[in-house]
Amino acid sequence: MEARDLDVLLITDPANMFYLSGYDAYSFYVPQILIVTPDQNQPIWVGREQDRTCATETTWLDYENIVVYTDEYVDSDNHPMSFVVDLLAELGRATGDVGVEMDADYFSAHAYHELTHALSEATVHDVTKLVNRVRMVKSDAEVACHREAARISERAMEKGIAAIEDGVRQSDAAATVYEALLEGTETTGGDYPAIVPLMPSGEGTGSPHLTWTNETYKEGEPVILELSGVVNRYHSPLTRTVFLGEPPAKVRTASEIVVRGLEAAIDAVEPGVTCEAVERAWRDEIAGTMVEKESRIGYSTGIGYPPSWVEKSASIRPGDTTELQPNMVFHMIPGVWFDGYGIEISESFVVTDDGADVLADVPRELIVK
Incomplete structure (x- = not known):
């Protein structure tokens, strides 16, 4: 002031x-x-x-x-x-x-x-x-809330993936996810997220912000699951893509490219590096592939109330010269959307003196069921 x-x-x-x-x-x-x-x-x-x-x-x-x-x-x-x-x-x-x-x-x-x-x-x-x-720069106590929220995200993701099956009603799978988010862990209960779980399926995965419907899941379709555990209003968002049945080659290829790009960007994180430099690592990794993305690949996150857990401060995109500092927390979500399907695989991470410490421990891959 x-x-x-x-x-x-x-x-x-x-x-x-x-x-x-x-x-x-x-x-x-x-x-x-x-x-x-x-x-x-x-x-x-x-x-x-x-x-x-x-x-x-x-x-x-x-x-x-x-x-x-x-x-x-x-x-x-x-x-x-x-x-x-x-x-x-x-x-x-x-x-x-x-x-x-x-x-x-x-x-x-x-x-x-x-x-x-x-x-x-x-x-x-x-x-x-x-x-x-x-x-943007959290205290150690705030980071601890993010870490505990990530434990809830892991549990909700595990239960959500298990619930997504051919013939299961989408709203029933959403109920399973909500139950896990609110139930929390043995050490802390959950809270309502600032954004509802985003769970598009089939051709709906080609759009980034759809939820669920009253229809059932079908063999041969992808399903995106984006959610976040919440502790003391601190969020740890997490996204994975599930495919029911054997995915087409283009879906496997796109998901592998997204993971490579995501990992290259995570590896670029360290104090003093700018947000745009982290995005450049993603862009360099996916250059010349079938994957293109013009929108940002991440943003600072923290306390959240509806309608969003986005902190509205720094974005991982070209032109953002914000320098990373220890105890900043970001959600990196390089989602890509094509005609008929989309791929979203994301991680939340805290910036440390040694680089990026990813908060959740969930296989970083296309989940095939």
Whole structure:
């Protein structure tokens, strides 16, 4: 904030709110805001009246730093942002330079309009990635959450692969995956993921973000399974592709190329290397093959709430000059999609002094059943 000359920071991204205060409740579908100012030793959480106890239960904030608006501001012409500005005025912070996360998923156009209209004497700045970039380098305790989440991912992947069989209803396999994600491990229970398990099959695997249907799996079809275990909202995403029956030669070839490229990129990871250099290792490995990919092959991950576990900070793609540092965590997913089928084999990893430490231990190959 000091570097950006900010007098006030308004946080609306649930992941950033959790990071700065500990607030953790499924209440982000209504406006909630964390107010950070340099002269206060605690932020102020502002939310719906009935969620006060959620804040007292989950945050480290003193009671007086938990401020609520009444239900007259919920789904009405009275917007909570006007309440926030009144509070800022009481604090003597309704002027000066105010930072707002313009691209946060739950900061609406209506919220922006109400905020800027009421803050007529302030200058509003877009600080969309300010906290996200700070979050990139995890503490050892945060990395431990990622590692435990990876144990859940392993278990859910194992059970999911076992459940995917010719004639099995796709929704039943999805139920098996969900059960494993929520059941967790012997040492910790699971939590709901920020993204539902993505489980396209057949020609649907040619599209990256389909889920499951009410149809049954069929012999001769691929199935993609992308999921993530969650511990204390920290995610460890993992993806594998299953083929029911003997896969065509082109599917085997594509999957082998994807694995080679993935491993080349993982081998390129070390502190001081840029994200684009890691992507270049993938691109060099797959050059001249049947596999092409123009979109990014990975992204920083960490705390996640719906709709995404993506940290929205650094991406493994050309042009991203972010330098890797120890305790950064990434999900590398070089998925490729063709007419009629797709291949996704991914790994989450933590950057260490020695390179990339892959978090999950699942065979890195096309799973043939």
